[in-house]
Amino acid sequence: MKNKITTIGNLTIDDIVLCDTAEIYLASIGGNALFSAIGARIWDAAPLIVSRIGKSFPIEFKQQVKVLGINTALIPMACNDIRNWALYEPGGARQFVNHMTSGSHYDMSITAAELPKECWDADGIHVAPMPTDVQYDVLKAIRQLKNKGTVVSWDPHEYYLSQPDFNKMAYEMLEMVDLFLPSKEEVTAMCGNRDIYTCIKEFASRGPTVVAVKMSTDGSIVYDKSSGDFYHVPIINSITKDPTGAGDAYCGGFLNAFIESGDAVLAACSATVSSSYIVEEIGAINKLKADFSTRNFRYERIRYNVKKY
Template identity: 40%
Template sequence: MPRLYVLGNFTIDDVIYHGSSAWWDVPGGNVLYSAAGARTWLSEVGLLARLGRDYPDAHLRTLADSGFVLGLRRVDRPNIHTWALYEAGASRFVNHIDSGGHHDMSIRQEEIDESHRRAEAYHLASMPTDIQLDLVRALKRPDNLVSLDPHVDYLHRGDAALEGILRIVDCFLPSREEARLAYGADRPEEAARSFAAAGPRAVAIKLADEGSLVYDRGAARLVYVPAIDVAVTDVTGAGDAYCGGFLAGMLLTGDPVEAALYGTVSASYTVESRGALGVAIAPAEASRSRLAALRATVSVQQH
């Protein structure tokens, strides 16, 4: 059984870059990118998700051959399809075309087989908050780790479901925009401390190409981790890959700052690739080399 599982959504993506390239019917989704990020560090990673009736079986065979254990549920709905346009400056607009919705395509806790409930770590990628809360309650144990990335479309300050989640999860991993919505202001350092005070031992706020801001509640450390400068092919899924790498790092080291370094390395491989299935599983030596170089750049504040 894998030590780590990822829960989330599969998508089929059409991606267009301003003045550059276009790719059609690319397999994607937060569950796939998060799993790829964790796979950078672990030999085997599990995926728990719903699949639409039109999701290609060929993609699943590729996953099974690449070190992923699949705990999937087919539902009689079209899969989520997205259309993404990256404008100059990396702005993105995503439209969901004729497709399933996030509620339809998010796995429910009762659909998870008992054989997948004994792992050491679970990452919940972006899904509706009420579904995430049910999953957190079902999967969290005193002896495992649970991390969560909220969904920007379901966030607002004072949300009871989010407050319940923060009391349970070990790691909270929002983007800057998600942190702003949940905290009520665009002040990442304050937001990170506030979220940690509600329960999580680690909070990492993703800052896109600026890196991430990590708060380690136990050590009262606030750490800025820069992004790694690599040749960018496609930034889709980088935040999800960061989350998967972060939880893998927590599992392997127990240190939130180290976990952020692991996540950043995972994200760097994702932006170099096209599509989640194109993410290269880098040799361990190369990953360790990036990790060591990145570690030398972090700055720590004690608070």
């Protein structure tokens, strides 16, 4: 039976610039809610995207993803969509720059009051990066209304964590989730340049059963609170064409696999497979249409190379 996964976050319109290959791809649909849904869909989950959309969002999107196994619950807004320049510099550095006419994160981040009834019928709910106070209200609503047994994962937004009030709020949010899935940059934003392993243990002590930190090409660090063990899960070598959404896909793959196994390391292996497929295609729809037939082979390769600390 397919796991029902709800992903709550943003949808965006991305203009992708790949400096290494001098390629430009305009008006590519993206966003953390979509990529986390794809990460789960790679493993045959039944995802539901919950998001706001603006007045210029393509009307064909809903049907495009539906035929590929992803449902949507979209709230239309009378404002501009988030539109980014996704700039990938030589050597792998990247930055996202909003268009001058882009809607803001607050414009396009769904509120707790807007969460539709469809999202509660889920085995797992993932809250993707949005403004911290928006995430706080969403997670509070999830905590009150979710079904017993629903697994909740959370990925914060680095930009907002630098604000003291939001940083304090983020620590309170750790009490509301089962899985905390930040990037290394988000860990630094939350606790400065302290030892990352100390920070991870502190996060887990606040509530989450598992903390998995995404380390880009260095793989991920996974902490299982029940055993007190750390693991390093490596990436799998892929031909990278467009890394947009790889971290979000990791989250979707992780949540789906954790629901099935309850094992943090196996979940991270599945999550890493999801990320490996994402980087190999340009644009979210193309990523979703890719051939995932090698997923079990990739999974076993990653699992074989996991290291326990």
